[in-house]
Amino acid sequence: MLPQADMNWIKIPAETIRQYTSDLITKGEFRHLSTITGYQDGETICLLYHFLVPQGGLNVRVCVPLANPVLPSISPVLIGAILYEREIQDLLGVRFEGIVDARRVILPDHFPQDVFPLRKDFKKEDLP
Amino acid sequence: MLPQAVLSKIINWSRYTSPWIIHFNAGGCNGCDIETLAALTPRFDVERFGILLKGTPRHADVLVVTGPSNQQIKDRLRRIYDQMPHPKFVVAVGSCAISGGVFRGCYNTQGGMDEVLPVTAYVPGCPPRPDAIIQGIYVLLEKLKKGG
Amino acid sequence: MSEHITLPIGPQHPLLKEPVHFRFTLDGERIVDVDIRLGYNHRGIEKAAEERTYIQDLYMIERICGICSHVHATNFVQATEGVLKTDVPPRALYLRVVVGELERIHSHLLWLGVAGHEIGFDTLFQVVWRDREIVQDLLELITGNRVNYGMNTIGGVRKDLNPAAIEETLKGLKVLEERTNYYAQVVQADSTFIARVSGVGPLPKELAISSCACGPTARGSGVDYDVRRDLPYAAYNEISPPTVAMCWAAHW
Ligand code: SF4
Numbered sequence: 190m191l192p193q194a195d196m197n198w199i200k201i202p203a204e205t206i207r208q209y210t211s212d213l214i215t216k217g218e219f220r221h222l223s224t225i226t227g228y229q230d231g232e233t234i235c236l237l238y239h240f241l242v243p244q245g246g247l248n249v250r251v252c253v254p255l256a257n258p259v260l261p262s263i264s265p266v267l268i269g270a271i272l273y274e275r276e277i278q279d280l281l282g283v284r285f286e287g288i289v290d291a292r293r294v295i296l297p298d299h300f301p302q303d304v305f306p307l308r309k310d311f312k313k314e315d316l317p
Numbered sequence: 318m319l320p321q322a323v324l325s326k327i328i329n330w331s332r333y334t335s336p337w338i339i340h341f342n343a344g345g346c347n348g349c350d351i352e353t354l355a356a357l358t359p360r361f362d363v364e365r366f367g368i369l370l371k372g373t374p375r376h377a378d379v380l381v382v383t384g385p386s387n388q389q390i391k392d393r394l395r396r397i398y399d400q401m402p403h404p405k406f407v408v409a410v411g412s413c414a415i416s417g418g419v420f421r422g423c424y425n426t427q428g429g430m431d432e433v434l435p436v437t438a439y440v441p442g443c444p445p446r447p448d449a450i451i452q453g454i455y456v457l458l459e460k461l462k463k464g465g
Numbered sequence: 466m467s468e469h470i471t472l473p474i475g476p477q478h479p480l481l482k483e484p485v486h487f488r489f490t491l492d493g494e495r496i497v498d499v500d501i502r503l504g505y506n507h508r509g510i511e512k513a514a515e516e517r518t519y520i521q522d523l524y525m526i527e528r529i530c531g532i533c534s535h536v537h538a539t540n541f542v543q544a545t546e547g548v549l550k551t552d553v554p555p556r557a558l559y560l561r562v563v564v565g566e567l568e569r570i571h572s573h574l575l576w577l578g579v580a581g582h583e584i585g586f587d588t589l590f591q592v593v594w595r596d597r598e599i600v601q602d603l604l605e606l607i608t609g610n611r612v613n614y615g616m617n618t619i620g621g622v623r624k625d626l627n628p629a630a631i632e633e634t635l636k637g638l639k640v641l642e643e644r645t646n647y648y649a650q651v652v653q654a655d656s657t658f659i660a661r662v663s664g665v666g667p668l669p670k671e672l673a674i675s676s677c678a679c680g681p682t683a684r685g686s687g688v689d690y691d692v693r694r695d696l697p698y699a700a701y702n703e704i705s706p707p708t709v710a711m712c713w714a715a716h717w
Contacts (some may be wrong), residue, residue, distance in 0.1 A: 192698040193547045221690060222677050246696050269677030280511065297389035297425060297504030306424060306512045313424035313512075341477055342484050344506050348531025348612040350482060351575065355601075358578075358594035372479030389504045390484055393476055419525050422516075423509040444531065444612050 196246035203251040203260040206238070207287075211266040218242045225273040227281045229309050234258045234281055253283065255308075262288035280307040332378065332404075333461040335367035338454070339377035339401070343394055344426065345384025348444040349411035353381055356447035363451050366458065374400040379457065381450075382434070385413040385426040391433050398434055406461075408453050409436045412443040419443065469497065476505040482579070519545055519619060527613050532575065535561075535568045538617040543698060545619050557621035558700040563634075564608060564616045565699070566706070570641065571600045573681075577648065584661045589651070596644045603637045606630050684708065 201209055213219040221241040228235055233252045240247040253260050262285035264271040274285045275294045282305035285291070296306075305311065319327075342350050356363045357370055371377045374397045386394060398405065409430040412418030417428045430436055437460070440453035470491045476484035484505040490498035510529060514522045527538040539561055546553060574597040581589030601611050608614035608624055616622050626634075652658050668678065673686035683690050691708040693701040 191543050191547050192696050193543075195696070219674075220695070221674075221679060221683075223679070241690075241695060267677070268675050292500055294501055295503050295507050297387065297507060298502065299388055300425075300504070306509060311512065313509075316424060342482065342506075344484055344508060346528040346531040346534075346613075347483070348528065348534070351531060352612060355594065355598070358598075359591055360595060360598045374477075384484070385508070387505070387508070390476060390506075393484075393505070397477055419528050420508045420510070420513070423513045425504075425507050425509045443528070446611060 192246065196248055197244070198248045198250065200250045200252075203236075203253045206249070206251050207261040207263050207266060209249065210238075210263040210270075213240065213242065214266060219267075222267060222270060222273075225270065225277060227277040227283065227307070229255065229281065229307065232256070234283055236260075236277065236283070238263075258283040259286060260284075261286050264289045279305075281305050282308065329461065333458045335369070336378045336406075336454075336458065336461075337369045337371045337376055338379040338381050338408075339371050339374050339397070340381045341383075341394065341397060343382055343384035343386040343390050343414070343430070345411060345413045349383035349413070352444045352447050353383065353410060353450055356450045361447040361451060363447075363454065366451075366455065368454065374398070375402065377401055378405060379454070380405065380407045380434070381410055381454075382407060382430055383410045383414050383444075385417045385420045385423075385428075386430055386433050387425045387427060389425075391427070394433050406437040406457055407434050408438045408440065408457060410440045410445060410450055410453065412441060415439050415441060468492075523618065524613075524615070527615065527617075531612050532572055533568065534613045535564050535616060538614075539565065539699065542617045542619050549619070551620050553621055555700065556625075560622045560624075560626060561617065561699040562701065562704070563626070564604070564614060564622075567600055567604050567607070567634075568614075571597055571604065574600065574645075577652075580662075584658070586658060586661075589648070589658075593648060596641065599637050599641055603634050606633055 210219070219240065219242065223239040223241065226237040226239065230252075232255045234255055235250055235252045238249040238251070240249065251260060258281070260283070262270075262274055264274055264285070265287055268289065271289055272294065274288055275291070277283050278285060278288075278291065279293055279295045282303075299317075301317065304316070306313075340350065340353055355361060374380070378401070380398060380401060382394070398407070407430070409415055413420060414430040414436075417423075417426055420426045421428060427433070438453050438457045440450050442449055445453070472489040472491055473486065474489065475481050475486040486502040486505060488500040488502070489496050490500075510525060513525060517525065523538060523541055526541045527534045529537045574593050578590040578593035578597065581587065581593065604614060605611050607626060607630060608616045616624060668676075668682070668686045670687045673683050673688050678686065678688070679690065679692070691706075692698075693706050694708065
């Protein structure tokens with residue numbers, strides 16, 4: 190079977206993601222956050238939060254505009270999300286407001302600060 | 318005092334009978350690294366050739382290096398190589414270290430180890446079996462023997 | 466006011482097998498901060514996957530990590546199959562499970578050996594890795610490769626199991642079971658081993674959950690979580706593998 194078979198997919202507004210996560214935790218439904226996937230879809234950047242809740246997998250999608258990719262960080266309520274968020278911040282240039290630690294983690298030190306490799310307009314030829 | 322010719326013969330003999338290696342992963346997938354480690358364990362037992370794994374480059378004669386290397390690790394790799402005493406040799410293990418392998422063309426990799434270091438022996442495979450790695454080191458030892 | 470010391474570790478360090486860099490900030494013996502730099506190992510696989518074909522991607526994604534290669538490949542083929550809405554033959558699903566389980570065995574033995582090595586118990590490292598060769602042989606027998614197996618493909622697997630190989634595998638597993646039980650006994654009885662690891666770096670249950678620990682790490686902290694049971698993939702919905710984990714750190 191495919192694991193997708195017993196998964197739920199929902200979409201919520203980006204500003205509510207921290208509240209949503211802390212609600213999951215206070216309700217005792219939160220079991221695990223596998224990772225956060227990020228991708229660019231035209232003029233938006235979408236993030237998928239892969240939760241595990243008692244009923245199975247729960248994928249929560251939020252979208253932010255490419256021009257201003259900002260959303261609340263969930264790391265203040267769930268510290269484990271921090272590496273996922275930092276990775277997305279490095280690779281897609283999304284800003285997480287209130288993130289506990291925003292240092293670069295994945296990209297090499299010499300990599301330009303304003304270039305985000307997973308954006309569609311990235312070309313490796315442009316790298317210094 | 319022994320004559321120079323005899324002395325250098327003895328030095329060379331000790332070099333090929335007991336080369337100490339240091340192992341460094343320069344951004345590979347770890348596949349080559351576990352096979353290199355496996356070569357040290359009882360089934361393959363590379364220690365029968367007098368080979369010992371060392372933790373510091375200052376004790377090592379041979380740098381066994383895996384992975385495609387990248388912009389950031391390049392300088393470290395160079396530094397590790399510079400810290401090794403003369404004469405020193407580099408064995409590049411795996412397709413990554415030879416040409417960049419499956420990661421060739423990724424934005425943070427290079428096209429192989431010889432862009433950074435002078436390589437003496439290449440061991441192809443993704444990853445090469447431990448026996449192949451042993452053979453690679455053996456080829457290097459043979460070279461040393463002849464080069465005496 | 467306390468003085469903080471910065472301690473850089475990596476990318477080359479005798480205790481570190483991966484080229485990563487940690488910058489610890491210490492207050493006496495207490496770690497107050499750590500800065501992690503993965504740029505030494507970052508290759509840009511994510512971007513490269515966008516540029517290549519699905520089949521090329523499969524072989525690259527298998528090489529994200531050479532220790533857990535089958536898992537990455539399985540994830541990738543499952544995602545692709547989900548998009549394509551392809552059915553996979555049940556036998557192929559079971560074969561994925563077989564290779565997945567053998568990979569788990571090799572991976573656990575690998576880390577048991579490395580753990581022995583890191584605490585200076587090199588005998589454990591050598592004997593465990595000797596026995597790890599048994600499972601490596603089985604993986605080679607089934608898939609043709611020792612490390613990056615190349616077993617998965619989109620829509621199924623690339624190799625079948627014949628009766629002779631099944632018999633060989635069962636024989637090998639029997640030996641492994643015996644030996645593993647013995648090692649489990651050793652590490653639970655050896656006083657130096659216990660003295661070295663018990664109470665070191667305990668991860669309390671709440672922290673394990675909130676830091677999103679998974680697998681044996683989470684179970685070692687008492688979190689009841691196993692992806693094979695809680696979010697089954699391949700054929701795990703039809704078999705329920707027993708879940709065990711123990712951890713000295715959590716015991717004290
Ligand atoms: S050559 Fe293959 S096995 Fe070795 S590090 Fe590179 S990708 Fe991994």
